[in-house]
Amino acid sequence: MSFIESALIVAMALSxxxxxxxxxxxxxxxxxxxxLSIEGMMLLGAAAGFRAAVDTGNIYVAVIAGAIGGGLLSLxxxxxxxxxxxxxxxxxxxxxxxxxxxxxxxxxxxxGVPLELKVDAVAIPGLSMIPFVGPVLFNQDLxxxxxxxxxxxxxxxxxxxxxxxxxxxxxxxxxxxxxxxxPVTWVRYAATLFGGxxxxxxxxxxxxxxxxAWTDNLTAGRGWIALALVIxxxxxxxxxxxxxxxxxxxxxxxxxxxxxxxxxxxxxxxMMPYVLTLVVLVVVWGRQQRKHRGMPRALGxxxxxxxxx
Amino acid sequence: MNIPLRFERxxxxxxxxxxxxxxxxRVLAIFAGLVVGAILVEASGNSWxxxxxxMLTGSVGTVDSIEATLLRATPLILTGLAVSLALRMQxxxxxxxxxxxxxxxxxxxVGFALPDAPAAILVPxxxxxxxxxxxxxxxxxxxxxxxxxxxxxIVTLFLNYVALRLVSWLVFGPWKDAGxxxxxxxxxxxxxxRTGSVLGTGVTVGIFVAIVVVLMAGWVFNRTSWGxxxxxxxxxxxxxxxxxxxxxxxxxxxxxxxxAIAGLAGCLQLLGPTGRLQPDLAxxxxxxxxxxxxxxxxxxxxxxxxxxxFAALTQGGFALQATGVPSALATVIQALVxxxxxxxxxxxxxxxxxxxxxxxxGTPGPLPVEKVVA
Numbered sequence: 001m002s003f004i005e006s007a008l009i010v011a012m013a014l015s016x017x018x019x020x021x022x023x024x025x026x027x028x029x030x031x032x033x034x035x036l037s038i039e040g041m042m043l044l045g046a047a048a049g050f051r052a053a054v055d056t057g058n059i060y061v062a063v064i065a066g067a068i069g070g071g072l073l074s075l076x077x078x079x080x081x082x083x084x085x086x087x088x089x090x091x092x093x094x095x096x097x098x099x100x101x102x103x104x105x106x107x108x109x110x111x112g113v114p115l116e117l118k119v120d121a122v123a124i125p126g127l128s129m130i131p132f133v134g135p136v137l138f139n140q141d142l143x144x145x146x147x148x149x150x151x152x153x154x155x156x157x158x159x160x161x162x163x164x165x166x167x168x169x170x171x172x173x174x175x176x177x178x179x180x181x182x183p184v185t186w187v188r189y190a191a192t193l194f195g196g197x198x199x200x201x202x203x204x205x206x207x208x209x210x211x212x213a214w215t216d217n218l219t220a221g222r223g224w225i226a227l228a229l230v231i232x233x234x235x236x237x238x239x240x241x242x243x244x245x246x247x248x249x250x251x252x253x254x255x256x257x258x259x260x261x262x263x264x265x266x267x268x269x270x271m272m273p274y275v276l277t278l279v280v281l282v283v284v285w286g287r288q289q290r291k292h293r294g295m296p297r298a299l300g301x302x303x304x305x306x307x308x309x
Numbered sequence: 310m311n312i313p314l315r316f317e318r319x320x321x322x323x324x325x326x327x328x329x330x331x332x333x334x335r336v337l338a339i340f341a342g343l344v345v346g347a348i349l350v351e352a353s354g355n356s357w358x359x360x361x362x363x364m365l366t367g368s369v370g371t372v373d374s375i376e377a378t379l380l381r382a383t384p385l386i387l388t389g390l391a392v393s394l395a396l397r398m399q400x401x402x403x404x405x406x407x408x409x410x411x412x413x414x415x416x417x418x419v420g421f422a423l424p425d426a427p428a429a430i431l432v433p434x435x436x437x438x439x440x441x442x443x444x445x446x447x448x449x450x451x452x453x454x455x456x457x458x459x460x461x462x463i464v465t466l467f468l469n470y471v472a473l474r475l476v477s478w479l480v481f482g483p484w485k486d487a488g489x490x491x492x493x494x495x496x497x498x499x500x501x502x503r504t505g506s507v508l509g510t511g512v513t514v515g516i517f518v519a520i521v522v523v524l525m526a527g528w529v530f531n532r533t534s535w536g537x538x539x540x541x542x543x544x545x546x547x548x549x550x551x552x553x554x555x556x557x558x559x560x561x562x563x564x565x566x567x568x569a570i571a572g573l574a575g576c577l578q579l580l581g582p583t584g585r586l587q588p589d590l591a592x593x594x595x596x597x598x599x600x601x602x603x604x605x606x607x608x609x610x611x612x613x614x615x616x617x618x619f620a621a622l623t624q625g626g627f628a629l630q631a632t633g634v635p636s637a638l639a640t641v642i643q644a645l646v647x648x649x650x651x652x653x654x655x656x657x658x659x660x661x662x663x664x665x666x667x668x669x670x671g672t673p674g675p676l677p678v679e680k681v682v683a
Contacts, residue, residue: 036462080648084655089401089462090603091651097596098644104637105353216637221470228463267478274467274474278449281464286457 015248017202024198031191032171036092039223040099042203047107049204066204074196085302171296338649367628386616387574388598398543404465406595407472412572415442443572451564
């Protein structure tokens with residue numbers, strides 16, 4: 001197996017949780033709620049999911065537990081920011097620390113515990129036999145496969161359904177949406193919760209399927225990369241796929257180069273996802289005209305019916 | 310049925326009543342954070358009483374632990390100050406962690422370059438280098454913010470990860486301590502650079518440096534016209550533009566000041582507790598500084614109080630190891646305190662009014678007679 005091939009296989013696995021978390025965040029931001037706590041929600045989801053996976057040995061229970069972990073944290077954010085109109089940045093950042101701290105609690109007795117449950121790759125008959133393309137694209141686990149329909153489904157939801165229109169209008173012009181009968185508060189709650197559930201699933205994938213272990217701070221900043229992906233994607237779900245694959249690939253190079261014994265410092269390689277994200281972010285943001293960036297106009301702004309415009 | 314209670318928006322007040330409310334919200338938030346923390350400890354199958362007495366003893370119970378808490382408060386006060394000052398211009402400096410590390414790295418470079426310089430020259434040079442290092446590192450976020458409006462939260466945050474890897478690379482590579490294979494720290498700093506303790510106590514000079522910096526910042530930001538300009542620009546960029554203030558220039562300057570202060574925290578870590586460059590030099594002080602700044606609001610005195618308080622919580626957290634409660638309890642309580650401050654601030658914007666409705670004889674419906682309770 002060539003170096004690039006094995007790097008790409010790991011890249012697919014690493015980009016799946018990024019796609020899950022970023023898709024959830026994208027929907028929340030489209031509804032006008034900036035939730036910075038992805039890292040915290042992923043960590044709590046990872047700890048809860050891992051614990052459930054060890055205790056029950058059932059991947060579905062693990063995913064549900066992880067989703068609940070992320071979802072609960074997102075509901076705190078929703079309550080503070082939507083109902084109490086608290087500052088979304090303060091709430092999000094604080095919830096990162098709360099999520100990381102609670103995850104330590106949940107996973108405390110599970111650090112170093114071996115996981116018996118194994119999520120196998122599912123080879124798609126025929127297609128997986130194609131050289132190079134087969135192992136990379138068609139011999140992955142179900143989560144990786146699920147990422148594509150998820151993104152397509154969310155695109156359909158956002159741009160082709162009534163609910164999608166509600167979500168987008170709540171993020172662009174909540175007062176106008178409210179006047180037109182859109183239940184802005186509930187739409188924002190639902191979108192934030194959706195983001196939390198997906199971040200929790202992303203965390204579960206990371207602990208149960210990818211790392212197969214729990215340690216404190218397991219996700220190591222990938223939640224923040226998911227946040228940056230939403231900006232790269234200009235708030236368009238389909239664009240998340242190439243963006244996430246790119247970062248999954250850079251991330252995987254670290255694993256691959258270490259394994260292949262090339263004399264490259266792990267620290268310099270570990271820096272790369274962040275340095276490259278920054279460079280791309282500056283270039284993308286600098287080149288795009290404001291109107292093409294696609295940032296929801298009411299992003300981060302609490303909606304208050306009584307407030308004067 | 311009519312519930313005779315009504316919420317209504319409080320008109321924003323100023324002066325003593327507002328300050329009392331501000332302080333009261335924080336005291337109640339700390340209490341609520343501790344209560345929920347206690348519930349969490351019980352839920353994890355441990356005794357809250359044991360955990361909390363271990364934390365109390367470990368943070369302020371003995372002379373040693375008080376010294377340790379003050380040592381921990383030093384970087385927290387400075388990183389809290391760094392975040393708080395940036396917030397005056399509505400800038401979110403989430404990069405205290407990285408600026409602290411880069412400040413320590415710059416100070417360390419000076420330390421290695423001038424191994425024989427007397428302390429009176431070496432220490433000021435190291436502090437200056439740390440400030441410059443932190444300020445320049447912060448500019449990586451400030452320049453895109455000022456020029457193309459790129460969100461500074463993500464940039465400062467990513468720079469933390471870059472700085473951490475940079476320090477890790479240095480201590481395992483060029484600055485490796487040959488005598489300590491596999492340990493994550495650099496060669497030691499020159500002996501004369503290590504700050505001693507004050508008057509025979511275990512309290513190092515660092516905490517006093519931190520308080521002097523807070524006082525200086527208070528003077529610059531509250532008493533000079535530049536500080537006023539920053540406030541105006543932060544409050545309303547368009548109004549500031551009409552007055553001829555350049556928001557871009559101030560973004561760069563405020564980020565430089567903020568980064569320099571966080572960088573200085575790194576230098577003090579190097580001069581005081583560690584004596585070597587090491588990746589765990591920051592160990593969350595940058596992030597905890599954000600919480601300290603939220604807790605303090607605009608008050609710089611609040612930064613000192615908040616810094617000491619959160620240092621005590623963190624120091625107490627380490628004492629938990631023996632009781633079987635994860636030391637992350639300290640982080641959880643800190644985060645809960647801030648969440649309760651958010652709840653309390655939102656709630657105190659409203660007041661509860663008792664609306665007494667009395668059925669008057671002969672009138673067709675209830676006629677409300679209102680009486681303000683709160």
